[in-house]
Amino acid sequence: MATVQLNAQDFEKTITDNNLVFVDFWATWCGPCRAFGPTFEAASEENPDIVFGKVDIDANQDLASAAGIQAVPTLMIAKQGQIIFKQAGALRAEDLDDLIAQAKALDVSAAAQDSAASAE
Template sequence: MSVVSLDSKSFGPTLGRPGILLIEWWAKWCSPCRAFGSVFEGMAERYPDITFARVEVNGQPELVEVMGVQVLPSLMVFRDGFLLLNHVGALPEPMLEDVIQQARALDMGEVRHKLAEYQASKARVRVGLHGA
């Protein structure tokens, strides 16, 4: 699969799709971005079932601000809309491969269960504070 470009209109819908999403934050003037870009593109070809996307930071300042991107290149890995990794800097191919395998192996049912438990505990704390 090829790498898709994201902008402010396509970011939300792409993030909302199920599955693994890797987003590379880059700029044309960034030498490390260009070096990491070839690794990123190679992985996109190797894993057609994963969405590989790029945000060119100079054209998307609102997304950069909202997502807190400060250093290039940056890589964000999502699964089913959950942010799993926010990595600053280029990754060598073996490390990117490992990140992908860890994202695949994650038990999303367990993640959702833990999130529900956490949200329920926060709700109980809020009720307790307001009821006192």
């Protein structure tokens, strides 16, 4: 599945309506973003069960601000409507593949129970 362009109108619905969503916050003027783009696109083709979205921070400044994006590229991962990962910096293909495997394996409800138990 190819990457989809996301904006403020469809971002929240995409996060909540899909089990696993990877979002690349990027900018046209950003060299590392341009370098990471083909890696992100290739991962989207190899993982049709995951939604891969891209947010151009210049065209969607309010969305980038609401998401707390301070540097690009920033990768955000949502699973079952919850943000489970957010990190700035371009990733190598093997690191992205590893992150995909970890995100697929993560049991969000068990992780939430574990953090609630450790907070007590």
